Amino acid sequence: AAGVIQSPRHLIKEKRETATLKCYPIPRHDTVYWYQQGPGQDPQFLISFYEKMQSDKGSIPDRFSAQQFSDYHSELNMSSLELGDSALYFCASSEASYNEQFFGPGTRLTVL
Amino acid sequence: AQKVTQAQTEISVVEKEDVTLDCVYETRDTTYYLFWYKQPPSGELVFLIRRNSFDEQNEISGRYSWNFQKSTSSFNFTITASQVVDSAVYFCALSEDNTNAGKSTFGDGTTLTVKP
Numbered sequence: 001a002a003g004v005i006q007s008p009r010h011l012i013k014e015k016r017e018t019a020t021l022k023c024y025p026i027p028r029h030d031t032v033y034w035y036q037q038g039p040g041q042d043p044q045f046l047i048s049f050y051e052k053m054q055s056d057k058g059s060i061p062d063r064f065s066a067q068q069f070s071d072y073h074s075e076l077n078m079s080s081l082e083l084g085d086s087a088l089y090f091c092a093s094s095e096a097s098y099n100e101q102f103f104g105p106g107t108r109l110t111v112l
Numbered sequence: 113a114q115k116v117t118q119a120q121t122e123i124s125v126v127e128k129e130d131v132t133l134d135c136v137y138e139t140r141d142t143t144y145y146l147f148w149y150k151q152p153p154s155g156e157l158v159f160l161i162r163r164n165s166f167d168e169q170n171e172i173s174g175r176y177s178w179n180f181q182k183s184t185s186s187f188n189f190t191i192t193a194s195q196v197v198d199s200a201v202y203f204c205a206l207s208e209d210n211t212n213a214g215k216s217t218f219g220d221g222t223t224l225t226v227k228p
Contacts, residue, residue: 033215042203042218043157056215088155092216100145101207101216103157 002026004093004104012110013081021076021107025093031055032074033101034066035090043090049074081111114139116206118219125194126227133189133222135204141165146180146187147205147216157203163187194226 005024013019025032031050035043036059045058049068060066063081068074072093078085088108092101115138125131137146148160161171163180171178175192191198201223205216 035216042220043216045215045217048215058215090157100162103149103159105156108155 004091004102006089006091006104006107008107009105010108010110012112014112015081015083017081017111019078019081019109021078021089021091021109023074023076023091023093023104025072025074025091026102029093029095029102030072031094032068032072033092033094034060034074034076035092037088037090037106038084039087046076078109083111085109086111114141114144114206114208114217116204116217116219118202118204118222120222121220122223122225124225124227127196128193129226130190130192131194131224131226133191133202133204133224135187135189135219137185137187137204137206139206139208141208143208145207147207148178148187148189149203149205151201151203151221153200160189160202191224194224196226196228199224199226 004026007022011019033048034046036046037043046060047066048056052068064078066076088106090106091104094101117136119134144165146163150158150160161178168180168182177190179188201221203221204219207216
């Protein structure tokens with residue numbers, strides 16, 4: 001069965017650079033969630049989209065932005081990267097009518 | 113606001129021992145969903161179980177079992193006859209019923225180490 005795809009799987013950036021993480025949800029899933037998991041921490045909700053509109057917002061820094069496109073894939077854009085942005089970023093998708101999130105494998109971002 | 117508490121930060125057992133991971137949650141919703149995930153050292157989140165608030169039946173899947181008690185807001189996870197491969201971080205999570213944005217709130221996780 002198709003799963004959530006995230007790219008890239010690993011990303012190394014320098015401070016103050018920008019990064020774009022991509023998420024391709026399971027086919028027919030209309031909702032996408034982004035989570036950030038710092039070292040030794042639990043995943044923290046950043047933002048979600050339903051039918052290409054932002055549906056909820058968590059602890060997402062102003063330096064980050066995200067959107068969901070017409071094909072339902074989503075991109076998380078991160079600017080002015082800081083050392084503290086080094087984390088595992090998970091994307092999850094779901095069908096709005098069935099509350100179960102399917103997580104992608106994550107993108108490990110390292111900021112040097 | 114929803115909250116998940118996993119009081120056990122780390123647990124260490126010897127292979128073949130049984131181990132229970134505790135999870136206590138808080139929510140104001142009457143309809144919600146509870147999850148357990150396993151995160152091995154490789155980092156991915158492995159889905160283990162999903163429970164909705166109306167289904168208090170305990171569940172067993174192989175060596176895994178779950179005890180859901182609404183009266184105590186707990187959703188505990190037991191591994192029977194633990195194995196070294198069970199070593200991982202385990203997260204309990206709660207999602208409130210919101211068809212448009214049912215984001216999950218995770219507990220802090222319990223690191224389980226199973227020694228040979």
